[in-house]
Amino acid sequence: MDKKQVIALAGNPNSGKTTVFNALTGTRQKVGNWPGVTVERKEGKVLLGNREVTVVDLPGIYGLTASSIDERIARDFLLTERPFLVAIVLDSSNLDRHLYLPLQLMELGVSRLVLILNMMDEARAKGLEIDVEGLSRTLGVPVVTTVANKRVGIEELKKTLARELEKEHQTSGFPFSYPEPIEKGIERLSEILKPHPPLSSSPHNTRWTALKLLEGDEEYLARVQNSPAKERILSLLTMVKEDLEAELGYDLETALVEARYGYIKGLVSEFVKRKGSLEQRLSMSDKIDKVVTNRFLGLPIFLFLMWLTFKLTFSVGGFFLDYIDALFGFLGEKAALLVHLVHGPPWLASLLQNGIIGGVGSVLVFLPNIFFLFLAISIMEETGYMARGAFVMDRLMHAMGLHGKSFIPMVLGFGCNVPAIMATRTLENPKDRIITILVNPLMSCSARLPIYVLFAGALFSAHQGTVIFSLYFLGVVLAILLARLFKTLFFKGEPAPLIMELPPYRLPTWKSVLLNTWQRSLIFVKKAGTIIFATVVLIWFLASMPLGVEYASQQSIIGGMGTFLAPILKPAGFGFWQAAVALFFGILAKEVVVGTLGTLYGTGEEKLGTVIAHQFTPLTAYAFMVMSLVYIPCIATIGVIRRETNSWKWTAFSVGYSLFLGWFLAVVVYQVGRLFL
Amino acid sequence: MDALSHSAQDYLEAILVLSLERGQARVKEVAEFLGVKKPSVVAAVKGLMSKGLVKHEHYGYLELTPRGLAMARDIYHRHQTIYRFLHRILGVEATTAERDACQIEHYISSKTLARLVKFVEFVESFPDSEEDPKWLHYFKRYAERGEPPPCALDKCPRGGEKVKSLSELKVGETGVIKRVKGEEVLKKRLLTMGAIPGTQVRVEKVAPLGDPMEISLKGFHLSLRREEAQNIEVEVE
Numbered sequence: 001m002d003k004k005q006v007i008a009l010a011g012n013p014n015s016g017k018t019t020v021f022n023a024l025t026g027t028r029q030k031v032g033n034w035p036g037v038t039v040e041r042k043e044g045k046v047l048l049g050n051r052e053v054t055v056v057d058l059p060g061i062y063g064l065t066a067s068s069i070d071e072r073i074a075r076d077f078l079l080t081e082r083p084f085l086v087a088i089v090l091d092s093s094n095l096d097r098h099l100y101l102p103l104q105l106m107e108l109g110v111s112r113l114v115l116i117l118n119m120m121d122e123a124r125a126k127g128l129e130i131d132v133e134g135l136s137r138t139l140g141v142p143v144v145t146t147v148a149n150k151r152v153g154i155e156e157l158k159k160t161l162a163r164e165l166e167k168e169h170q171t172s173g174f175p176f177s178y179p180e181p182i183e184k185g186i187e188r189l190s191e192i193l194k195p196h197p198p199l200s201s202s203p204h205n206t207r208w209t210a211l212k213l214l215e216g217d218e219e220y221l222a223r224v225q226n227s228p229a230k231e232r233i234l235s236l237l238t239m240v241k242e243d244l245e246a247e248l249g250y251d252l253e254t255a256l257v258e259a260r261y262g263y264i265k266g267l268v269s270e271f272v273k274r275k276g277s278l279e280q281r282l283s284m285s286d287k288i289d290k291v292v293t294n295r296f297l298g299l300p301i302f303l304f305l306m307w308l309t310f311k312l313t314f315s316v317g318g319f320f321l322d323y324i325d326a327l328f329g330f331l332g333e334k335a336a337l338l339v340h341l342v343h344g345p346p347w348l349a350s351l352l353q354n355g356i357i358g359g360v361g362s363v364l365v366f367l368p369n370i371f372f373l374f375l376a377i378s379i380m381e382e383t384g385y386m387a388r389g390a391f392v393m394d395r396l397m398h399a400m401g402l403h404g405k406s407f408i409p410m411v412l413g414f415g416c417n418v419p420a421i422m423a424t425r426t427l428e429n430p431k432d433r434i435i436t437i438l439v440n441p442l443m444s445c446s447a448r449l450p451i452y453v454l455f456a457g458a459l460f461s462a463h464q465g466t467v468i469f470s471l472y473f474l475g476v477v478l479a480i481l482l483a484r485l486f487k488t489l490f491f492k493g494e495p496a497p498l499i500m501e502l503p504p505y506r507l508p509t510w511k512s513v514l515l516n517t518w519q520r521s522l523i524f525v526k527k528a529g530t531i532i533f534a535t536v537v538l539i540w541f542l543a544s545m546p547l548g549v550e551y552a553s554q555q556s557i558i559g560g561m562g563t564f565l566a567p568i569l570k571p572a573g574f575g576f577w578q579a580a581v582a583l584f585f586g587i588l589a590k591e592v593v594v595g596t597l598g599t600l601y602g603t604g605e606e607k608l609g610t611v612i613a614h615q616f617t618p619l620t621a622y623a624f625m626v627m628s629l630v631y632i633p634c635i636a637t638i639g640v641i642r643r644e645t646n647s648w649k650w651t652a653f654s655v656g657y658s659l660f661l662g663w664f665l666a667v668v669v670y671q672v673g674r675l676f677l
Numbered sequence: 678m679d680a681l682s683h684s685a686q687d688y689l690e691a692i693l694v695l696s697l698e699r700g701q702a703r704v705k706e707v708a709e710f711l712g713v714k715k716p717s718v719v720a721a722v723k724g725l726m727s728k729g730l731v732k733h734e735h736y737g738y739l740e741l742t743p744r745g746l747a748m749a750r751d752i753y754h755r756h757q758t759i760y761r762f763l764h765r766i767l768g769v770e771a772t773t774a775e776r777d778a779c780q781i782e783h784y785i786s787s788k789t790l791a792r793l794v795k796f797v798e799f800v801e802s803f804p805d806s807e808e809d810p811k812w813l814h815y816f817k818r819y820a821e822r823g824e825p826p827p828c829a830l831d832k833c834p835r836g837g838e839k840v841k842s843l844s845e846l847k848v849g850e851t852g853v854i855k856r857v858k859g860e861e862v863l864k865k866r867l868l869t870m871g872a873i874p875g876t877q878v879r880v881e882k883v884a885p886l887g888d889p890m891e892i893s894l895k896g897f898h899l900s901l902r903r904e905e906a907q908n909i910e911v912e913v914e
Contacts, residue, residue, distance in 0.1 A: 062866075063869035067862045068862075094897060096871070096896060097870065250856070254873065258875075261871060294885070296885070390900075391900045394884065396886060497862065497863045497902070497905050498900060499899060499900075501870075501898065502898040503898075
């Protein structure tokens with residue numbers, strides 16, 4: 001394969017990296033995950049000269065430590081995949097900090113670099129004048145300036161990238177060195193590392209390893225543990241470190257970072273001239289923030305925006321949803337009619353109507369919700385509000401063992417858990433993300449409401465509202481308790497700090513917002529959709545076989561399973577096969593429970609209440625509602641859990657714990673209730 | 678010197694001390710001084726003689742060779758430093774300090790000892806060396822009577838004049854970072870983002886619910902929880 005096919009795009013979060021990526025690749029993008037983790041991976045194609053090149057968008061990072069999963073991914077990619085060229089996007093208005101990453105990449109041994117000074121307009125507005133030539137000469141790498149959201153400089157960037165791809169040899173004249181004593185320490189350590197290839201494949205790599213060891217990088221320390229020379233290396237490391245720290249007067253890690261920033265300070269003072277009005281943009285952003293994160297207004301504004309998101313997702317999305325639902329209902333009926341007309345077998349008609357068309361329909365009904373949700377979220381992310389929302393809510397969510405950004409998925413869960421779980425994409429930390437995903441199905445979604453309405457209406461007519469409210473409340477309490485439990489069980493002692501940049505407010509570009517929304521919607525259809533569709537067909541099969549039985553009757557496979565499982569539900573007070581079958585169908589979508597009960601009792605949905613009032617007592621009805629609230633997320637939710645956790649293990653755990661917890665709570669309700677009633 | 682056993686070092690030291698105090702050292706005196714039997718001294722002295730550290734004159738007089746003298750001085754110096762540290766600075770009572778110094782001197786590394794020497798010198802270099810420096814005075818009162826120092830420990834001025842943790846700063850206050858400590862992950866992240874010593878930070882705001890806080894440094898804004906901000910020491914301007 002031609003090595004010159006891959007360019008990696010790196011940069012700090014909020015440097016406009018995604019905008020540059022979009023400007024380069026347009027709509028020719030593929031979104032997936034980095035192997036084994038939940039971090040989003042994007043790549044796209046761009047034509048440079050007459051060569052088609054893949055651009056891989058690395059996660060937004062500040063440096064190359066192993067302390068965050070994003071930085072580890074970027075580091076591993078650069079070291080193992082060895083992209084031919086790395087382009088780094090920098091915020092020109094804040095080179096003080098943004099030059100740190102290029103420096104780190106040079107240390108890592110990335111020899112072909114292109115610096116992209118993005119947001120030049122903002123730098124100019126701040127009165128900064130950057131000597132691009134000088135910077136390029138000193139660092140020995142090409143430097144391009146852009147205003148990516150206005151497509152300024154993109155053509156020039158493409159030309160530069162194409163030119164760099166043609167160059168055969170790149171001499172990396174790395175201009176930076178540490179203070180004398182540290183350099184000596186690095187040398188001493190390198191000496192001992194040299195004869196051990198896994199730790200030092202090249203002279204440059206040796207230096208990098210030595211540096212990382214001195215920094216106390218866990219990953220590299222672990223590698224030394226596997227080396228035959230472990231004892232010698234570690235004792236020399238301790239010695240060098242102690243000597244250096246005694247000489248410097250404080251810890252080495254700080255000293256190393258300080259030396260790098262010291263060098264950057266020198267670069268900036270040489271090549272960036274400040275003049276005229278300072279910090280204009282910042283003050284504008286500060287003014288907005290004075291209101292948005294204000295002591296008194298901060299919370300109401302956040303809640304209002306949440307309400308707006310909720311409305312947009314479920315009301316506007318719901319408007320389309322009804323049409324899609326009707327459309328598929330119509331298509332299903334017509335297909336069945338067609339089979340009937342050509343004298344096809346009835347099972348085929350049923351397969352088409354309930355299985356295939358119903359299956360596709362149950363994937364696509366969510367699409368409007370998901371699209372509008374991500375529209376709202378993308379706008380909040382692009383403007384910079386998302387970080388403020390997390391800032392405002394973190395105190396509350398942290399008390400629950402979650403992150404400030406977990407609030408949005410939790411609230412959305414009241415509407416539908418599918419988009420809610422997809423919304424956890426905004427959480428960077430995988431631990432926060434997995435916990436939020438695991439407890440999200442406990443937020444009682446709108447599909448569970450019909451069940452509550454049916455049962456509460458039939459048996460608690462006087463206190464209907466209170467009963468339904470108690471179920472929502474129970475869900476929230478369980479979510480809080482389990483979030484704390486899961487945190488201590490699975491992620492004990494792992495810190496998840498809230499060190500989060502609050503970027504200046506920026507106007508979003510529509511292209512970027514729509515592209516983002518579109519890609520995320522597509523992920524849902526492609527990945528989660530497969531599982532949803534497969535299960536719908538499977539349930540159809542179980543309800544229709546053996547051939548000739550009435551759909552979902554006691555004689556069908558699913559009816560048999562219901563009859564078989566009914567005794568297990570007996571301690572919960574509703575041990576009859578109809579209840580068991582209805583719960584099976586509830587896996588398709590929770591509201592299906594109601595329809596199924598209607599079919600099974602042969603009443604239709606109108607008179608169902610009367611039958612329910614006979615079959616159930618208030619106590620067993622409440623137990624049944626608790627079960628419906630907690631047990632197994634619906635199949636669409638399971639699909640997105642699989643997709644978003646990227647793990648069957650977590651998916652199975654989510655299904656398993658909720659099934660057990662739902663049954664257990666229903667039993668507790670019934671058994672304890674019996675003592676008093 | 679490393680080749681010498683602990684007891685050999687003790688003999689060497691005893692000979693030095695006796696010859697300094699009484700002008701002479703005899704086998705009998707050494708035995709008394711160290712509380713051992715004469716034959717043991719004779720055996721040990723033979724060993725020291727074979728290494729060329731001690732000369733045995735008539736009538737049981739022992740004398741150090743120039744090399745033996747240098748080595749004994751070194752051992753004695755170590756002993757004295759540890760003794761002064763224990764007795765004079767920590768306030769351990771004389772006999773115990775003497776006995777412990779004998780033990781510690783054999784085990785302490787030369788690096789730690791070098792620091793200890795510096796420390797003792799430092800304390801003794803205070804202008805009025807007859808009296809303890811203030812902080813040492815407070816320490817002794819604390820050690821003997823459990824009396825806390827006049828200012829509670831974490832509010833004591835450390836290093837410069839007004840060093841606080843960042844979480845103690847009020848909205849609108851600025852400070853200069855002195856040190857970043859705490860959890861590896863946290864520290865690495867903060868350092869990488871440029872929160873290094875010497876950087877100016879300003880507390881911009883506190884979230885409506887009282888936590889987290891917003892700070893600005895190097896031209897950008899950062900949110901962090903109070904418990905995280907506690908790990909950043911700043912000097913208030």
